[in-house]
Amino acid sequence: DQQVKQNSxxxxxxxxxxSILNCDxxxxxxxxFLWYKKYPAEGPTFLIxxxxxxxxxxxxxxxxxxxxxxxxxxxxxxPSQPGDSxxxxxxxxxxxxxxxxxxxxxxxxxx
Amino acid sequence: DTEVTQTPKHLVMGMTNKKSxxxxxHMGHRAMYWYKQKAKKPPELMFVYSYEKLSINESVPxxxxxxxxxxxxxxxxLHALQPEDSALYLCASSQPGRGSGNTIYFGEGSxxxxx
Numbered sequence: 001d002q003q004v005k006q007n008s009x010x011x012x013x014x015x016x017x018x019s020i021l022n023c024d025x026x027x028x029x030x031x032x033f034l035w036y037k038k039y040p041a042e043g044p045t046f047l048i049x050x051x052x053x054x055x056x057x058x059x060x061x062x063x064x065x066x067x068x069x070x071x072x073x074x075x076x077x078x079p080s081q082p083g084d085s086x087x088x089x090x091x092x093x094x095x096x097x098x099x100x101x102x103x104x105x106x107x108x109x110x111x
Numbered sequence: 112d113t114e115v116t117q118t119p120k121h122l123v124m125g126m127t128n129k130k131s132x133x134x135x136x137h138m139g140h141r142a143m144y145w146y147k148q149k150a151k152k153p154p155e156l157m158f159v160y161s162y163e164k165l166s167i168n169e170s171v172p173x174x175x176x177x178x179x180x181x182x183x184x185x186x187x188x189l190h191a192l193q194p195e196d197s198a199l200y201l202c203a204s205s206q207p208g209r210g211s212g213n214t215i216y217f218g219e220g221s222x223x224x225x226x
Contacts, residue, residue: 034214043115043201044154044215089153099215101153 003027004092006102013109019077021105023090025072030092034099035064035075038087047088048075080109114138115218117202123224126192132221134185134202142207143185144215145177148199154217162186163205192225199223 005024013019021035031052036044050057050064050073056111057064061078090102115136124130135144142161146154159167160179174196176188185202199222205215 036217041199041220041222043117043199043203043220046214046216049214076156099154099156104151 002103003030004090004100004102006088006090006105008105009103010106010108013080013107014109015082015109016079017068017081019075019084019107019109021077021088021090021107023073023075023102024071025073025092026102027092027094027100028071029094030100032093033064033066033073034091034093035062036089036091038089038104044089064100077107080107082109082111087108115202115204115216117200117218117221119221120219121222121224123226124189124192126194127226128192129188129190131189132187132200132202132223134187134218135183136202136204136216136218137183138204138216139182140166140204141182141217142205143179144203144205145175145185145187146199146201146203146217148201148220154201158187189223192223194225197224 003026034049035047037047038044048059048062048064050066055066066073085108087104087106089104091099118133127181144156148154156169157171158177163179174191199220201220203215203219
């Protein structure tokens with residue numbers, strides 16, 4: 001049962017524009033959400049996170065928005081750069097242990 | 112320093128071999144994890160160690176045997192694996208317990224091929 005869903009398997013954005021990656025979850029007990037970026041043949045790299053007590057967290061070009069009532073979060077990358085091309089995983093946790101991952105969204109930023 | 116180091120990066124083993132994957136972190140984290148990732152799939156949790164004790168085993172077959180010799184090291188011993196066990200094995204670490212600071216950091220993974 002997939003508790004974290006990324007419904008867009010892929011996304012293509014032009015360099016300089018905004019990339020918006022979406023994530024939905026079903027478990028209302030999730031209280032911490034993370035985004036990981038993964039290049040082929042490498043482990044996931046932590047990107048940004050947000051606690052359920054916040055609705056926005058920003059770090060440079062990356063902003064994560066959380067809408068608890070809709071059980072939805074999104075990652076905004078602006079401006080997008082070709083080096084941002086990777087697979088982005090949304091993840092959520094409850095107990096401080098096991099991360100529940102979405103299936104990932106493959107982002108392609110074109111020049 | 113948010114580095115989790117895994118060795119070897121690539122491993123090819125026969126179904127009768129015994130091998131080990133190793134993981135090391137020096138961030139002072141007291142929770143360490145093994146995840147398995149197949150192509151085009153998200154990572155799947157295998158084991159969690161908290162304070163050097165096995166706290167979660169996600170019904171992993173006994174041909175995978177984890178070991179946590181100390182707070183910085185985590186091993187995954189492999190024996191009598193099947194070709195379908197071929198995957199990227201990811202080690203990760205974090206501080207244990209609840210809280211918004213419990214970010215999990217991953218190593219680069221060990222690519223395992225079982226022939």
